[in-house]
Amino acid sequence: MPPPCRFDAAYFRRYYEGAGRTHSPREIARLASGVYGLGAWLGVELASVLDVGAGTGIWRGWFRRHRPGVRYRSIDVSPYACARYGHERRDISRWRARERFDLVICHSVLQYLDAAAAERALANIGAMCRGLLYLEAVTRADVAILDLEKTDTIMHLRSGAWYRARLAKDFVQVGAGLWAARRSGIRLYELEGPGPVPSSSLRRRVSSFSRR
Numbered sequence: 001m002p003p004p005c006r007f008d009a010a011y012f013r014r015y016y017e018g019a020g021r022t023h024s025p026r027e028i029a030r031l032a033s034g035v036y037g038l039g040a041w042l043g044v045e046l047a048s049v050l051d052v053g054a055g056t057g058i059w060r061g062w063f064r065r066h067r068p069g070v071r072y073r074s075i076d077v078s079p080y081a082c083a084r085y086g087h088e089r090r091d092i093s094r095w096r097a098r099e100r101f102d103l104v105i106c107h108s109v110l111q112y113l114d115a116a117a118a119e120r121a122l123a124n125i126g127a128m129c130r131g132l133l134y135l136e137a138v139t140r141a142d143v144a145i146l147d148l149e150k151t152d153t154i155m156h157l158r159s160g161a162w163y164r165a166r167l168a169k170d171f172v173q174v175g176a177g178l179w180a181a182r183r184s185g186i187r188l189y190e191l192e193g194p195g196p197v198p199s200s201s202l203r204r205r206v207s208s209f210s211r212r
């Protein structure tokens with residue numbers, strides 16, 4: 001028999017209902033509309049979304065309401081969450097679809113996976129993302145600013161550098177939790193992103209300008 005999943009009814013009651021909840025639909029609405037708008041600004045039409053570790057489905061609620069034409073797939077490892085909120089039951093550390101998505105959302109999930117599983121999850125996410133990734137994962141440095149009343153603290157703390165090293169294979173950081181898939185062709189100006197633009201992409205952009 002598989003071991004009981006700790007993401008059960010009591011977990012979702014504790015962290016997603018009432019005053020002590022982690023984040024509310026209203027907060028996620030601000031974030032989701034920002035992510036959608038930035039996608040449009042960067043030239044990515046978000047026609048398909050994969051929500052990894054979708055929990056109570058707050059992001060899906062926003063998309064259904066405001067962007068009903070978007071094809072939305074949500075997965076979760078928790079039998080309770082899948083039955084109650086209607087996701088496909090998948091473990092992101094062991095599953096990848098053949099399909100690629102314009103936006104992958106992975107909000108507050110990877111810190112619950114051990115290092116080997118988180119590394120496999122990032123590889124699976126990288127394989128399935130053709131546009132943008134929205135990623136929030138608590139790191140060791142974040143502990144100082146966590147709201148302990150609202151946060152499940154049973155997690156695997158790693159450094160930001162640990163995540164960056166694994167994300168770098170498939171993604172370039174945009175900022176504010178957004179990462180552009182390398183295969184997306186998104187090009188950032190130097191001050192749009194967190195660091196210097198690699199000289200190869202700078203050369204491409206300059207030469208396309210000089211042809212105009």
Ligand SMILES: C[S@@+](CC[C@H](N)C(=O)[O-])C[C@H]1O[C@@H](n2cnc3c(N)ncnc32)[C@H](O)[C@@H]1O
Nearest residue numbers: 007053054055076077078091092093107108109
């Ligand atoms: C803190 S909740 C976040 C839920 C949602 N993303 C949100 O931000 O509201 C973490 C979720 O990740 C799911 N999860 C944990 N490990 C997972 C895995 N290996 N694969 C897929 N989902 C996982 C849990 O079942 C839970 O629903």
